[in-house]
């Protein structure tokens with residue numbers, strides 16, 4: 001394996017990726033400061049750094065603003081505080097081209113600002129600050145391109161041609177260089193984000209006020225909270241993109257202009273969460289399919305957990321991540337320990353094997369709940385645990401967005417998938433119009449997004465007699 005061959009440029013590369021990731025995740029302390037919480041309308045918990053959530057859930061209020069022969073662009077949210085939402089359809093090339101055309105000016109601006117931001121970080125990391133700025137910037141850009149282009153070459157063999165076709169279409173539609181499109185897609189292979197996730201179903205959501213009577217026993221909710229470098233310019237270019245590909249399932253990506261990987265996604269059948277897995281014994285490889293492409297294929301090609309795990313099992317995997325997958329068909333959420341040579345599945349009976357520092361006491365696992373907090377795993381933080389305890393039986397999307405606020409997780413964006421109602425609540429970081437200060441997503445209002453264009457197969461709820469056996473705690 002190439003990562004054993006420690007040639008000089010590999011060491012440089014390693015230093016580069018460590019430098020870049022340091023800005024994302026490594027700053028997060030391993031143990032939360034247990035300061036007393038503020039008061040929101042939702043109640044806090046002594047174990048958590050943040051207070052309850054005080055925002056509102058707003059209707060998406062979609063306005064069509066542009067059309068293209070294979071797509072349409074909408075603005076959603078309040079005027080002046082909205083974001084772009086696309087529906088695109090067709091072949092991989094057409095999907096990419098429509099995305100590029102409909103978000104052209106955002107993509108052009110975002111790419112320029114993103115590369116400048118990464119150059120700034122590298123100038124400091126590579127001790128180039130004493131050089132004239134133009135020269136330092138040029139060296140940093142060369143180093144960045146070298147690392148990203150090498151990542152592309154190492155992953156190209158394992159990347160289905162349809163992703164390349166889509167990137168060609170995206171470059172043409174947005175009128176940007178193909179090489180830059182590729183480089184932006186490779187960034188997640190080098191960067192690492194600390195995030196949290198949770199899935200709740202069955203007895204954990206039994207008493208939710210949100211669910212209709214016939215959905216009570218099969219309510220499945222999933223939280224995806226993304227914490228990443230809030231100074232990265234992508235924060236200004238959020239976009240929700242509904243893909244309606246010629247082949248496979250339709251799905252939605254919660255992403256950024258010009259970025260086609262799945263960091264956060266939902267298909268009506270499956271929902272995806274992920275976070276970096278800082279496990280020194282888990283294997284990593286530079287050769288393989290970029291993980292955010294592999295996760296996207298799960299949405300497009302799999303209907304349930306068996307298909308999803310088979311697909312990922314057969315994938316040439318790269319870096320270690322923890323993947324959370326909620327499945328409507330199976331009515332549960334599982335955690336996958338994903339690394340280059342293993343794919344291990346954990347559910348509500350055994351996920352604490354990799355998330356808890358010490359063997360947990362028997363009363364700290366709950367049927368129908370799997371979660372991973374924002375710290376390095378295994379973690380001895382008690383916040384999410386205490387909120388699960390507080391809301392158990394009613395762990396629906398509203399409880400989970402309250403949890404994100406208490407744990408202060410989901411700064412970049414937070415998504416709550418409600419499989420029974422086929423709805424997604426979504427929030428993203430944005431500046432306060434009065435103070436100009438960047439407000440983390442978990443504190444802001446959420447939009448209730450219309451997911452009815454995605455398949456939502458008939459739920460297979462247990463029968464009424466089954467429901468009684470599932471009694472709530």
Ligand SMILES: *[C@@H]1O[C@H](CO)[C@@H](O)[C@H](O)[C@H]1NC(C)=O
Pocket residue numbers: 042043
């Ligand atoms: C918050 O606390 C109040 C008073 O202590 C209680 O009545 C209410 O049910 C609590 N709400 C939640 C969501 O726990």
Ligand SMILES: *[C@@H]1O[C@H](CO)[C@@H](O)[C@H](O)[C@H]1NC(C)=O
Pocket residue numbers: 279280281282283337339342344353354355377378
């Ligand atoms: C680290 O990864 C290995 C291999 O996937 C796994 O067996 C082990 O349980 C993990 N350790 C921790 C502490 O998560």
Ligand SMILES: *[C@@H]1O[C@H](CO)[C@@H](O)[C@H](O)[C@H]1NC(C)=O
Pocket residue numbers: 344345346347349350
């Ligand atoms: C966790 O439990 C599930 C069954 O509930 C099992 O399929 C899975 O293999 C277990 N995972 C590990 C790593 O032991």
Ligand SMILES: *[C@@H]1O[C@H](CO)[C@@H](O)[C@H](O)[C@H]1NC(C)=O
Pocket residue numbers: 450451452453
């Ligand atoms: C949701 O979207 C579907 C088509 O995708 C549309 O038919 C329906 O009217 C929309 N619902 C609302 C409430 O906007």
